[in-house]
Amino acid sequence: MESATSWSNPLPLSSLPSPSHSRHPSAFKFMAFSTLHTFSLPSLSSPSSFHPFPLSSLSPKPTSFNPRPLFPRTMHASRIQDAVGGALALVQSSPATWQSALLSNALIFFLGSPILVSGLSLSGIGAAFLLGTLTWRAFGPSGFFLVATYFVIGTAATKVKMAQKVAQGVAEKKRGRRGPGSVIGSSAAGCICAFLTIFGVGGEAFSRLWRLGFVASFCTKLSDTVSSEIGKAYGKTTYLVTTFKVVPRGTEGAVSVEGTLAGILASIVLAFVSFLIGEVGSHEAIICVLAAQIANLGESIIGAALQEKEGFKWVGS
Incomplete structure (x- = not known):
């Protein structure tokens, strides 16, 4: 009972000692001052004091960045594309112009120079x-393709068994590399037809005739070249066309079975190519083949009759 009474009546607050009645009031002041001095508050005037690391270490360092000049290169590529597009449009212009003809030939001759130097x-x-x-x-890309086909086949026939022809003394000069005289002589009739077409001589009524003459002239020349070159290479027996006398290979006016058949085949091939590319019709292609054989026969007769006479040695050259 006594203990219960003691718990129910605790000591009054007035009996507890207060700091103001402490014997050593200066001790509390010393402890408070030491605590404030040890844990100093950060200064609000310096924001960097709030971070454990300086802000300079967190900020990204400037790096050198030099972008490539893309715009000049893009503009340069665009100009090249425009130039190529303009050139292609000029080449494909229809009807053909002198500008398109010059540009097309310059490009083709540049790309085909290895073939050209072998035959010219x-x-x-x-x-x-x-x-x-x-x-x-005059005749556009199709006409040019026809002449190119003539050149390729004619050059190939000239190169057949060249060493044998040189040894026998019947090869073309410069081992078959033809000069301007041969080029002009081979294309004279075709050039006349081209000029007549360009200047519109005879109008539309004659334009088809000039085109037919152009194709027939190259069929004739190709047949003549192939028959002569193949006859020199493979002809077993050559005859003089006027007397059928056996003569050596390479004699002007002489023909052989092998050479004649090769010449006919060459004219058929070129006439067929002309038909495929639309230069002539089927009936006109047949006319070209027949005209080529008649012309070659006439040239052989003239060559055999006049070649050895004074003043006529240029015939057949």
């Missing part, structure tokens, strides 16, 4: 360039 001399290439330009202007 330097001056011959110049003459062929003029012929190609004239042909493109």
Whole structure:
């Protein structure tokens, strides 16, 4: 009972000692001052004092960045594309113009120079360039393709068994590399037809005739070249066309079975190519083949009759 009474009546607050009645009031002041001095508050005037690391270490460092000049390169590529597009549009212009003919020939002659130098001399290439330009202007790409086909087949036939021809003394001069005289002589009739077409001589009524003459002239020349070159290479027996006398290979006016058949086949091939590319119709292609054989026979007769006479040695050259 006594203990219960003691718990129910605790000591009054007035009996507890207060700091003001402490014997050593200066001790409390010393402890408070020491605590404030040890844990100093950060200064509000310095924001960096709130961070454990300086702000300079967190900010990104400037790096050197030099972007490539894309715009000049893009503009340069655009100009090249525009130039190529303009050139292609000029080449494909229809009807053909002198500008398109010159540009097309320059491009084709540049790309085909390895083939050209094998069959033509330097001056011959110049003459062929003029012929190609004239042909493109008159008959467009199809006419140019026809002349190119003639050149490739004729050059290939000339190169057949070249060593044998050289040894026998019947090879073309400069091992078959033809000069401007040969180019102009081979294309003279075709050039006349081209000029007549360009200037519109005879109007629409004659334009088809000039085109037919153009194709027939190259069929004739190709047949003549192939028959002569194959006859020199493979002809077993050659006959003089006027007397059928057996003569050596390479004699002017002489023909052989092998050479004649090869010449006919060459004219058929070129006439067929002309038909495929739309230069002539089927009946006109047949006319070209027949005209080529008649012309070659006439040239052989003239060559056999006049070649050895004084003043006529140029015939057949």
